[in-house]
Structure formats: C-alpha cells, structure tokens
Amino acid sequence: MKIALLGATGPSGLQVVKEALARGHVITALVRNPEKLTEKHERLKVVTANMYDADEMAPHFEGQDAVLSCLGTSPSWFSIWTITFYTDTAKPIVEAMRKAKVSRLVFMASWYTKYDRSDPFIINWVLKPLFLGQSLHNMGQMEDYLDQECADIAYTSVRPPQLVDTDTSGKPVLAEVSQSIRSPGKRFVCCRRDVARFMLDAAEKREYIRKCVAIASG
Numbered sequence: 001m002k003i004a005l006l007g008a009t010g011p012s013g014l015q016v017v018k019e020a021l022a023r024g025h026v027i028t029a030l031v032r033n034p035e036k037l038t039e040k041h042e043r044l045k046v047v048t049a050n051m052y053d054a055d056e057m058a059p060h061f062e063g064q065d066a067v068l069s070c071l072g073t074s075p076s077w078f079s080i081w082t083i084t085f086y087t088d089t090a091k092p093i094v095e096a097m098r099k100a101k102v103s104r105l106v107f108m109a110s111w112y113t114k115y116d117r118s119d120p121f122i123i124n125w126v127l128k129p130l131f132l133g134q135s136l137h138n139m140g141q142m143e144d145y146l147d148q149e150c151a152d153i154a155y156t157s158v159r160p161p162q163l164v165d166t167d168t169s170g171k172p173v174l175a176e177v178s179q180s181i182r183s184p185g186k187r188f189v190c191c192r193r194d195v196a197r198f199m200l201d202a203a204e205k206r207e208y209i210r211k212c213v214a215i216a217s218g
Contacts, residue, residue: 007070061100171218
C-alpha cells in the first residue's frame with residue numbers, strides 16, 4: 001500500500017513506520033521537523049508539512065491508499081486548560097483528503113473518550129478530572145466530527161489504553177467496538193508496536209469502517 005503518515009516522529013508513529021516498512025508498504029511521512037525522524041529507507045519519503053494547513057498536506061495525500069495518524073499532544077494537567085488539538089487537526093486533514101480524493105483514515109485516540117457512568121470510579125472521578133479529561137473529551141469530539149460531518153470518510157478510530165514501550169508478543173491484538181475492553185481483575189495495556197500492527201491491519205483489510213475500536217495487547 002501507499003500510506004501517508006502523520007505523527008511519524010512520535011513514539012507510536014515511529015512504530016507504524018517500522019511495521020509498515022516491514023510489511024513492504026511505501027510511506028510518505030508528513031512531519032514538522034524532518035531531522036527528528038532518523039529512520040531511513042528507500043520506501044520511506046519524509047516531507048515537511050503543516051498539519052493545520054490542508055493545502056500543504058493535500059499534494060502529499062494524492063495517490064495514497066490511506067492516511068494514518070498518530071498525532072497527539074500533552075495532557076492538560078488538572079483538566080484546567082481546554083484542549084482543541086484533535087479537532088483542530090482533524091478538520092484540515094479531512095479537507096486535505098477530500099482535495100486529494102482519498103477516503104480511508106485510520107487514527108489513534110484512546111480508551112474512555114466518552115463519558116459512561118459504568119466506567120471505573122478511578123476513570124470518571126480521578127483520571128479524567130485531574131489528568132486526562134480535556135484530552136479525552138477532545139478526542140471524543142474528533143470522533144463525533146468524523147461520524148456526524150464526514151460521511152465520505154471511511155475512518156477507524158483506534159483506542160488503546162495505557163501505552164508501553166515493550167516488544168510485541170506477536171499474539172493477536174484484542175479488539176472490541178467499545179469504549180474499553182473489560183475483564184474483571186485484569187489490567188490492560190498496549191505496546192506501541194501492537195497499535196501499529198492493528199492500524200495497519202485495519203488499513204490493509206478495510207476493517208472497522210466508521211467504527212471506534214478499543215484495543216489492547218493480547
């Protein structure tokens with residue numbers, strides 16, 4: 001496949017680069033600072049582009065089979081500062097995809113992007129109010145935007161839990177079309193390589209079209 005990748009200089013994006021190249025894909029990485037991406041390969045093209053500017057991104061999306069995004073931002077501690085990063089980048093990405101006539105989008109979000117009173121107490125009353133509330137809320141707004149205003153975009157929202165930098169076990173990635181994966185007494189994490197594996201599987205197989213999927217390492 002020919003894949004345009006956003007967020008390639010981050011730890012999760014780098015794993016997408018490595019996994020995609022291992023599978024034989026051709027990658028165009030759109031980055032702000034090319035010197036931060038040290039991976040080199042004949043099937044990896046690194047270009048400078050502003051993720052807030054559709055006109056800059058669109059030429060690099062042309063001819064691609066899919067756009068993958070691992071874009072993210074630092075959390076707003078104590079949920080004081082409003083975060084709009086995810087919607088502010090999603091809208092120009094979609095505009096650029098429309099200009100380039102590309103419809104497949106696979107992007108990273110997180111568990112618990114929406115409020116659910118049945119979620120664990122520590123999520124609703126500790127984690128969200130004190131640490132990740134604004135980030136998760138804006139991820140949910142991004143998902144809503146794609147669902148409600150982008151009927152032409154074949155998106156998949158990939159929702160991992162806590163990310164870790166361990167190696168993949170190679171086992172199938174757990175996946176549910178849900179807020180999270182629940183199993184009494186079990187604590188789930190997801191290594192970044194498994195996020196990459198799942199995102200590329202979804203792109204290759206055109207699975208989970210217009211779905212939000214919670215994942216975890218198996």
